[in-house]
Amino acid sequence: MTPEAVTPEPALLEADRVDVVRGGQYLLRDVSLTVRAGEHWAVLGANGAGKSTLLSLLGAVEHPTAGTVKVLGRQLGRVDVRELRAHLGHVNPRHPLRSPLTVRQVVLTGTTQTIEPDLWHRPTAEQLDHAEELIHTLGIGHRAEHAWTTLSQGERGRVLIARALMPEPRLLLLDEPATGLDLTAREQLLESLDELRARYPEVASVLVTHHLEELPGSTSHALLLRDGLTTAAGPATEVLTTELVSACFRHPIRITHSEGRWSARTRRGAE
Numbered sequence: 001m002t003p004e005a006v007t008p009e010p011a012l013l014e015a016d017r018v019d020v021v022r023g024g025q026y027l028l029r030d031v032s033l034t035v036r037a038g039e040h041w042a043v044l045g046a047n048g049a050g051k052s053t054l055l056s057l058l059g060a061v062e063h064p065t066a067g068t069v070k071v072l073g074r075q076l077g078r079v080d081v082r083e084l085r086a087h088l089g090h091v092n093p094r095h096p097l098r099s100p101l102t103v104r105q106v107v108l109t110g111t112t113q114t115i116e117p118d119l120w121h122r123p124t125a126e127q128l129d130h131a132e133e134l135i136h137t138l139g140i141g142h143r144a145e146h147a148w149t150t151l152s153q154g155e156r157g158r159v160l161i162a163r164a165l166m167p168e169p170r171l172l173l174l175d176e177p178a179t180g181l182d183l184t185a186r187e188q189l190l191e192s193l194d195e196l197r198a199r200y201p202e203v204a205s206v207l208v209t210h211h212l213e214e215l216p217g218s219t220s221h222a223l224l225l226r227d228g229l230t231t232a233a234g235p236a237t238e239v240l241t242t243e244l245v246s247a248c249f250r251h252p253i254r255i256t257h258s259e260g261r262w263s264a265r266t267r268r269g270a271e
């Protein structure tokens with residue numbers, strides 16, 4: 001080994017030449033993706049491109065029709081997926097909670113991975129401290145005693161990220177976390193994600209979105225999907241380009257990257 005050789009970070013997710021076929025239709029075809037510790041991937045594509053299908057494989061919710069998926073080193077199909085899911089932070093913006101639990105209580109349900117509090121489980125002092133730390137990191141300390149039912153959508157999004165981080169997952173999966181947020185709420189959410197990534201540098205994440213404006217500045221890599229196929233994948237600055245994003249969305253788009261953030265608009269005269 002040469003002195004300059006650097007050992008790569010361990011792969012937390014490895015999808016290798018994955019197909020997903022449902023109802024005789026390819027939802028994903030020959031998709032490969034490796035996510036290492038500290039990497040923050042964005043998965044982008046138009047409606048129906050297969051983004052949520054890919055995230056459900058990575059979250060051990062669905063199995064591939066062909067190819068292999070290894071999550072935290074364990075291959076789907078050969079492992080108890082419930083046990084595996086306990087080590088993943090999966091943020092579902094459609095969290096089905098209806099009861100007026102407080103923010104703190106909702107965050108603590110992350111330890112048991114239940115929607116309602118598990119009455120048989122008393123949180124330990126460490127878990128209570130960890131919940132406080134996450135609540136503050138996500139900027140919702142002033143809402144800790146407020147009921148879930150009274151929170152805005154943006155506040156709920158941040159509560160769900162704190163909840164997902166309770167079991168100290170090495171991998172955070174985020175499905176369109178900024179959808180439906182107003183400008184301030186979106187910016188606060190993205191800022192929280194940047195802070196979180198700085199605070200827990202060993203955690204990796206995969207974030208699905210349609211919109212480049214919804215990418216945190218800490219996004220390190222991107223994968224572009226079109227009709228279930230990967231059109232580009234790699235470091236964000238190489239993939240989120242005018243040419244590659246236009247090809248992915250089949251639309252002449254101009255991409256700008258300024259102060260660490262991306263934006264997209266139609267290229268005038270090129271339609």
Ligand SMILES: Nc1ncnc2c1ncn2[C@@H]1O[C@H](COP(=O)(O)OP(=O)(O)OP(=O)(O)O)[C@@H](O)[C@H]1O
Nearest residue numbers: 022023027045046047048049050051052053054210
């Ligand atoms: N169980 C299923 N059987 C057949 N087709 C399905 C099934 N689930 C999803 N699809 C189709 O697969 C395609 C990919 O769906 P998916 O939800 O992964 O796309 P997406 O990129 O997340 O879309 P969106 O941006 O609209 O959320 C869509 O055309 C969808 O209608």
